Amino acid sequence: MELDLRQAIIQRVQGKDEAELTDVIESSIGAEEMALPGLGVLFEMIWKDSTAAARKKMVSVLHKHVNPSKEA
Template sequence: METIDLRQAIINRVQDNNKKQLAEVIEESIGNDERTLPGLGVLFEMIWKQSNKTTQTKLIDSLYEHLHQNAGASANPSPS
């Protein structure tokens, strides 16, 4: 029996999706049960690897701004 890792299982699950279906997977995963987090991580990893340095910098800037927008508030980022 072939062993498949979680990353490859997630890729296999969405590989044949069209753009609308990919968007739905992401939208349905955000703020949902924590079991969806590994899938979002794999999708983000794919985006990151295909992004140039400018896009990566924009992603980091966006993340930084989100994490620091409420500087005395809870350390937990909001799911929305």
């Protein structure tokens, strides 16, 4: 049975409690670029289960990070 990357990442985190999921995320942030697809899959799961307001907030935060103010 072949697993695609998305399925493999989901299987890696299934069964973990919230503290373990936090550790997976925090240890992946700023790590090697190999971790980025995993974070993308996790973000996709969060996005699909988010309200329109939560999505708008995430996009706003992202926009601020990719377009930093020149006033700082």
